[in-house]
Amino acid sequence: MPRYYKVSRKERSKERNYLCRVKKRPNPKKTPRETLNTSSASASKIKVSTAKNVPTDPEKHYRIFYFLSVFSSISTLVKCVECGEKVNFTCTGKEGLGFDIQVTCAKCNPRYVPSSTKIGRTFETNSRFVFVMRILGLGLAGCNKFCGLMDLAKNFVTKTTYSDYIHRIVTKVKETAENFFSFAAEEEKKLTKKYENKDEITASGDGTWQKQGFNSLYGKKKLTPIEFEEWFEELVSSGQCTANHSGASGNMKVNAVIEMFKRSVEKHNVKIGNYVGDGDSKTYGNLIKAKPYGDDLIVAKKECVGHVQKRMGTRLRDLVNSHVEKVPIKTGKNAGKKRRVKTLGGKGKLTAITIDNLSRYYGSAIRNNCDSVQKMKDAIWSTFFRQRSSSSKR
Incomplete structure (x- = not known):
């Protein structure tokens, strides 16, 4: 039987010799789990990659720099290609984060170079900035604060100009969303035809409101295809002057579902044969009464597990x-x-x-x-x- 010698606390802390502890076993290496083959095709449908590759240009990017320092150094290194005189750079025509660079020399007429690409008469930089700030939940006040703290400008743009940017962005976002919705509907039809050999697709519906209760002025309803995880239809209900719903707030969801079913053929050339509800029997009952596709197709309901x-x-x-x-x-x-x-x-x-x-x-x-x-x-x-x-x- 081996003999154990008493050691001091200092020596034990150095050597880590604990007489009362058994040596800890290392954790076993984790092995990847084998995927189980199922008779259901739902798993294989969900795994289908539907990501769209967006082309990118590595040469196109934006940077923040100190104008005076950068262009003062550049002016000492370059000359005018026509007269050979010294070139000066001046910042003119400021609008938000965009501006024109005025290039002047002693003999030639001044020339102007925009700081970024222009979309019509507006700078692309400003459109990008407004869009990003809106995504972050900030409006014109947030833009002004950011520009002031970064010494970019005293104020970003005026309220009128900012509203014009917002309207342009909303138009482009709607066009992009419609393209994605159409793409999602087309992919859904292909997958349904491939796996189930039928033309009618299955979609689930759900809604959300600005606040709880039945007195909300804002509500949104979406339809999501089962096989392809994208929104291909969305309806927003508003209680302001642009209201598209009249009646009780509780009927927003019902009316929105009926309207989206009715226009699915017109907008996406597809019929929804199965509706997966969220347990609200009121929606499906009114959908059956409305007959969005006439007597040719009766929408069936599938329960959400x-x-x-x-x-x-x-x-x-x-x-x-x-x-x-x-x-x-x-x-x-x-x-x-x-x-x-x-x-x-x-x-x-x-x-x-x-x-x-x-x-x-x-x-x-x-x-x-x-x-x-x-x-x-x-x-x-x-x-x-x-x-x-x-x-x-x-």
Whole structure:
């Protein structure tokens, strides 16, 4: 048996000799998981790469520099190509971040070089700057503050000029969005034809509002194809002077879905045969009554597994909260009074963790057995009995 010698704390800290600790084993190397082959084609559809390559020019870029220092140095190195005299550079025609460089010499007429490419009469730099600041959530005040802190200009542009930039940007953004929506619809039709051999596509719909409740003046509704993860239709409802919805705020979503279904053929030459809702039966019921494609095609509804799973958890929690009994208090200063006790909740019953597990297993059973109702039923009940059982009952 080996002998162990007592060492000081200083020596132990240097050598890291811990007599009471077993040498830690290194973690095993992680191996990549093998991909499981499934009979469903949904996974392969989602993995399809649909990214569009945007051409880039490595020679085109923007830089911030100190005008006086840079062009003072350049003027000492160059001469006029016509008369050979010394050349001077002056900044003129300022508009926002754009300006004209005036090139003058002793004998020739002045010439002007724009600091950036011009789109019509405006500088491209200003359009880019306004667009980026809007993406960051800043308006004209933010532009003025940035230019002031960077010593670029006292003020960026006037309110009128800024509004003109915004209108131009909105027009271009709408054109780009329509191109992407059309591209998404075309890709969706190709994938649906390839994998399901039919022309009608499947789309899911969802909406959002500026604030909670049913009195919001702003709402937005989108349709998302299932096979191709892009928005190909979007409708914005506004409560200002440009309002495109009249009636209750709760009907914004319903009316928007109906309108997008009706114009899908006109805008994208495609029909939506299946609608994946978010559990709101009101939308689908009104969609069936509207008959967006006439009697030729009746839109079918597909349930969202996520919302079905969520409803399971919601109903279990409501069940726990509804089963309450008043039990008398036996001891303490409140003896004789009654307190509310949840009969289905507590240790060994429907706790929050148990409800979450049941909901999660319920959703997994539906997803993994969507091809067979009997298998789905068996999987759902097996999760129930497994949660219900204990070590003493097994």
